[in-house]
Amino acid sequence: MINKIRNIKWRQVGYFFLSIAAIVGVGMLMSLVTKKDQVQVCSALKVMVQGKETFIDQKDITGMIQEKFGRVVGRTLNEVPLHKIETELKKSPYVSEADVHIDMDGVMQVKVQQREVVLRVINQNGQEYYVDSKSQKIPVTLKYVPHVMVANGFIREGYKKALEPVQSKQVKELVQVVEETKSDELWSNQIVQLYVNSDYDIEIVPRVGEQQLIIGSADSLQYKLDRLAKFYTHILPKVGTDAYSKVNVKYGGQIICERKGEWFIDSLQMKINKGI
Known part of the structure; x- marks a missing residue:
């Protein structure tokens, strides 16, 4: 008998009873939580x-909840459909994330993260929409106009519904230009707008000067921007801001300038090509 008792694996027995106690404890806790939800309001x-955007505010979110689910304050906790409210808020085209829960004091906490837009598009038919940081389309609203880059001209892609992804290479390249230049000290100050011309080339509309800055596509974008930066640092100080009507870096290894309808590569450009 003593040997049998000695052979019992007491550690496993202990773990067994601890597990039973834990299960019972969790069950009791869940029972208390359920009773609390039935009583607490x-x-x-x-x-x-x-x-950083202000497409929607606290009043808008409160209104959306009350319109869809009625007044929540004063209702018992088990009557408040937290998951459904969270799902409904995420349907808004201006909301990227939503978290809804009730704290220990019975306060319903609603946290909403707005979408961040990077570009406003006005296509060739006058249709407008925003593109967010995830390349999804956001509808334009009169309530709020974010301070973002505007692209217009011969842009073919339109808008059908909220949160549809950008489809065309054209608009994707416009977004690429914005993303590439927004943190650059020179271009974030110098670029006023993007324009797609009749040849479907992307043009930069500058803050200083009236010349067209033609980059073509977004291929080798940083290289093209570097050449335009050299134009500003090497050529513009010598000839003035209004000397050229067009500056084209669409073609590799060249900065082509147009003045009075004539295309040429001036001597300064040849020096730039040599690495100055």
């Missing part, structure tokens, strides 16, 4: 809207 609604 939602005491308040607190909304936090995050993001």
Whole structure:
């Protein structure tokens, strides 16, 4: 008998009883939570809207919840459909993330993250839409106009519905130009607008000077921007801001300037090509 007792694996027995106690404890806790949800009411609604844009505000979110689900304050916790509210908020084209929960004091906490837009597109038919940081289309609203780059001209892609992804290479390249230049000290100050001309080449509309800055496509974009930067540092100080009507870096190894309808590569350009 003593040998049998000695052979019992007491550690495993201990683990077994601890597991049983844990299961019982969790069950009791869940029972208490369920009873609390049946008794405690939602005491308040607190909304936090995050993001640099202001497409929507706290009043908008509160209105969306009340319109779809009615008044939540004063209802018992098990009557408040938290998951459905969260799902509904995420349907808004201006919301990227939403988190809805009720804290220990019965306060319904709603946290919403707004979408960040990077470009406003006005296509060749006058149709407008925004493109966000995930290359999805966001509808234009009169309530708020974000301070982002505008692209217009012979842009073919239009807008059908909210959050549809950008399809055309043309608009994707416009977004690429914005992303490439927004953190650059020179171009973030110098670029006012992007324009797609009748040849479907991308042009930069500058803040200083009236010349057309033609980059063509976004292929080898950084190389083209570097050559335009050399134009600003080497040529423009010598000839003045209004000397040229067009500056074209579409073609590799060249900065082609047009003045009075004539195309030429001036002597300064030849020096730039040699690495100055």
